[in-house]
Amino acid sequence: MDHAADAHRTDLMTITRYVLNEQSRHPESRGDFTILLNHIVLGCKFVCSAVNKACGSSKTHRSCRGDKCSGKLSTCVSIKGEEQKKLDVLSNEVFIKALVSSGRTCILVSEEDEEATIVEPSRRGRYCVVFDPLDGSSNIDCGVSIGTIFGIYMMKDDHEPNLDDVLQPGKNMLAAGYCMYGSSCTLVLSTGAGVNGFTLDPSLGEFILTHPDIKIPKKGKIYSVNEGNAKNWDGPTAKYVEKCKYPKDGSSAKSLRYIGSMVADVHRTLLYGGIFLYPADKKSPSGKLRVLYEVFPMSFLMEQAGGQAFTGKQRALDLVPKKIHERSPIFLGSYDDVEEIKALYAAEEKKE
Structure with missing residues (x-):
């Protein structure tokens, strides 16, 4: 056994460690934002697993709300009349449950739901999350990379959550990111101080910092x-x-x-x-x-x-x-x- 290599693997910058380090720079922080991000990360891990299994999971089958389930990924219709895959439904449910169970959200807006979700008072927090649970789902059947996109706002004061809390300009976002499910599972995140990329290590079940401080070239080809x-x-x-x-x-x-x-x-x-x-x-x-x-x-x-x-x-x-x-x-x-x-x-x- 290579103990030196194992020791090195424990000194990795995981996304949890990264977020905790960021939290330590704000002494007034109560850890709510860290908890919320951890629940988003959990949702990404779950969806990554479901995407990799495709329709082989009984849970994926149960997520189909159509009258007929052929075992394929294209049997549902979304609320906006567009084709909706079963994985869309599952992904949406995963993120809604993960975000509500964090106890840190008050209003959620999903691409898959016609109306915003107002979190019940007993599980309510200060953050508003907007997200597309499975972007690019029309590409599921041909194996092209798809992903989850999210943005986070914070309620300005203590009041009953309403749509005005999310109908704000994007410059008011506290954080944003996406998780791409492809040849590898990569989560890209910004909390307002640069952009960092993390790749899921399946053997550890952890997102590891692989793309620190991403800077886009000033001009591209x-x-x-x-x-x-x-x-x-x-x-x-x-x-x-x-x-x-x-x-x-x-x-x-x-x-x-x-x-x-x-x-x-x-x-x-x-x-x-x-x-x-x-x-x-x-x-x-x-x-x-x-x-x-x-x-x-x-x-x-x-x-x-x-x-x-x-x-x-x-x-x-x-x-x-x-x-x-x-x-x-x-x-x-x-x-x-x-x-x-x-x-x-x-x-x-x-x-x-």
Whole structure:
């Protein structure tokens, strides 16, 4: 037995140890935020396990609410009329229960639920959590990386929780992150002081710090967009993508990389640089991605890593949503790349 190697493995920076270290820097802290994050981490571990098992688990089968269960992953319909996988239902239940049982939340907004969940008074805390329990679920059947996205707000004062507690600009978030379930399970987190990535070690059952202090390159060589929607794009988006493919300044063309799972596309953008685009178009004039639990958390992470996030009109984190499932266009990624698309929108606005 290699005792030296075993000793080294006990000196790892786990996500629990990291959060406790952060807590120690705030003497006034009561540990509530740490407890909440631990419950989110637990939910991520559970969903990771369920995703890996796919439909082989009896619990996954029981999560199907359709009248027929074929043993496949596509037998349910979501409340918004989109196709919903059984794992979506399970993941949503896992996170709702994990968050409520933490005793630290007061209101929850999930992509899968039409209405917000108000936590009963006896289990109520100070935090509001917005989340997409299983983003990219249309990719489940083909094995593409999917993930959970979340953002955390805190109630400003002691009152009965209401929608105004979550209908705040993204810049008011205390923390945001995502957990990507792919070839490895990676949790990326920011509590407002930079971005760190943790990878799940299955042998320990712990998330280990593997990507400390992530900084997105100032300019990237990759653009990520669904070019199948090109005929419906507005002028600035079309011009930007044309510039990516056929640069006139003598620089190399950018490479197109598009997975179709926001967590996977944003994760690659964060690590390698470049830009992720999901613009408004004729088909979706308000954009397609949801503000509270997709646009805001990812924009928060990008800014914390030194990048930018833009809606086509303003800084993404300055948006004030009016509805919990509101949508918005989004351009996020390397600082210089987002500057370019901002300039194109500014030029378009001047013409008008």
